[in-house]
Amino acid sequence: MSKIPDPGISDRWILSGREKKNAVDPRRPYAWNMEKERTTTGKIEETATIFLTNRECTFHCLMCDLWKNTTDETVPAGAIPGQIEWALNQLPGAKHLKLYNSGSFFDGKAVPEEDYPQIASLVSHLETVIVESHPRLINEKCLYFRDMIKPELQVALGLETVHREVLRKLNKRMTAEDFLNSVQFLSDHDISSRAFILLRPPFMSETEGIYWAERSLDFAFKTGIECCTVIPVRPGNGAMDRLMELGLFAPPRILSLEKVLEYGIKLKAGRVFADVWDIGKFSICNECLEKRINRLIEMNLTQEISEPIVCGCVRVS
Ligand code: SF4
Ligand SMILES: [Zn+2]
Numbered sequence: 001m002s003k004i005p006d007p008g009i010s011d012r013w014i015l016s017g018r019e020k021k022n023a024v025d026p027r028r029p030y031a032w033n034m035e036k037e038r039t040t041t042g043k044i045e046e047t048a049t050i051f052l053t054n055r056e057c058t059f060h061c062l063m064c065d066l067w068k069n070t071t072d073e074t075v076p077a078g079a080i081p082g083q084i085e086w087a088l089n090q091l092p093g094a095k096h097l098k099l100y101n102s103g104s105f106f107d108g109k110a111v112p113e114e115d116y117p118q119i120a121s122l123v124s125h126l127e128t129v130i131v132e133s134h135p136r137l138i139n140e141k142c143l144y145f146r147d148m149i150k151p152e153l154q155v156a157l158g159l160e161t162v163h164r165e166v167l168r169k170l171n172k173r174m175t176a177e178d179f180l181n182s183v184q185f186l187s188d189h190d191i192s193s194r195a196f197i198l199l200r201p202p203f204m205s206e207t208e209g210i211y212w213a214e215r216s217l218d219f220a221f222k223t224g225i226e227c228c229t230v231i232p233v234r235p236g237n238g239a240m241d242r243l244m245e246l247g248l249f250a251p252p253r254i255l256s257l258e259k260v261l262e263y264g265i266k267l268k269a270g271r272v273f274a275d276v277w278d279i280g281k282f283s284i285c286n287e288c289l290e291k292r293i294n295r296l297i298e299m300n301l302t303q304e305i306s307e308p309i310v311c312g313c314v315r316v317s
Contacts (some may be wrong), residue, residue, distance in 0.1 A: 075081075
C-alpha cells in the first residue's frame with residue numbers, strides 16, 4: 001500500500017461531518033430482529049438481536065454510524081431492562097440473544113450497572129447472551145455481569161483491521177495488542193468472544209481490502225476469538241462520505257465479501273459470518289444480486305463453501 005494520505009482526521013473532523021441524529025425513545029429499542037445463526041454446536045437456531053437505545057458511545061470511530069440512534073444523555077435506570085422486556089415479547093422462541101447497544105455494554109454511561117440484576121432476570125431462560133464492547137472496556141465488570149446471568153456470555157469486540165496505520169486512522173484508540181489483551185482476559189475467565197472485522201476500510205483499494213480482512217481473520221483467530229463477522233464498510237455517516245469525495249474511500253463489492261467469507265470458512269478456525277445487512281448497496285449487478293445474497297446466507301449457515309455464482313458482471317478488479 002502506498003503512503004496513506006492524511007486528511008487531518010480527529011474527533012472534531014469526524015464530528016463536524018455529522019448530520020442530526022434520528023429521534024429515539026429511551027423506552028424502546030431502536031430496532032430488533034430474529035435471524036437464524038449457526039451455533040458453536042453446528043445447529044442452526046433462532047437468534048434475537050435487540051438494538052438498545054442508549055447514550056452515545058464515547059469513542060468516535062471514523063467509520064461508525066451507530067451514533068445516529070443514540071441519546072445524548074444516559075437513559076434512566078430501568079429503561080434498558082424495559083426495552084429488553086418489550087422486545088423479547090415481540091421475539092418469542094429465541095434461544096440466543098444479542099444485546100447490541102451502539103457502543104459498549106460495559107460502559108456505565110450507556111448501560112447503568114444497577115440495571116444488571118433486572119437484565120439477568122429477563123434473560124434467564126436463554127442459552128446465550130452476546131453483548132458488544134470496545135476492547136479497552138473489558139475488565140472485571142464483565143466477570144461481574146457474567147456471574148450474574150444464567151446463559152453463557154459472549155462478548156463481541158471490534159477488531160476492525162490489523163493494518164496498523166489504518167487502525168490508527170480509524171480513531172478507534174486501540175491497537176491490535178489491546179485487542180489481543182482483551183480477548184486473553186476474557187479467555188482466561190472462560191468467556192468466549194467474537195470479532196467484528198471490516199472489509200475495505202478507508203485508504204484501501206479493493207484488493208487491499210480483501211487482503212487485510214483476511215489478515216485480520218488470521219489474527220483474530222490466533223488471539224482466541226471463537227467467531228468473526230466480516231462487515232463491508234459503507235458510507236453515510238458524514239465522515240465516510242467526505243473521504244469518498246476525497247477519493248480515500250470506496251465501498252467494497254459483494255464479490256469481495258464472498259471471497260473473504262470463503263477464506264475465513266476455509267480456515268476452519270471458528271465460525272465466520274458475513275454481515276448481509278443492506279447488502280444490496282454493495283452490488284453493481286441486479287442480475288446476480290439475489291443469488292449472491294442467498295449464497296452468503298447459505299455459507300453463513302452451513303460454514304461450507306457454496307457453488308460460485310456465474311455472471312457476466314464479474315471481471316478482475
Ligand atoms: S467503539 Fe464501536 S460504537 Fe463506539 S464509535 Fe467505535 S465503532 Fe462506534
Ligand atoms: Zn452479476
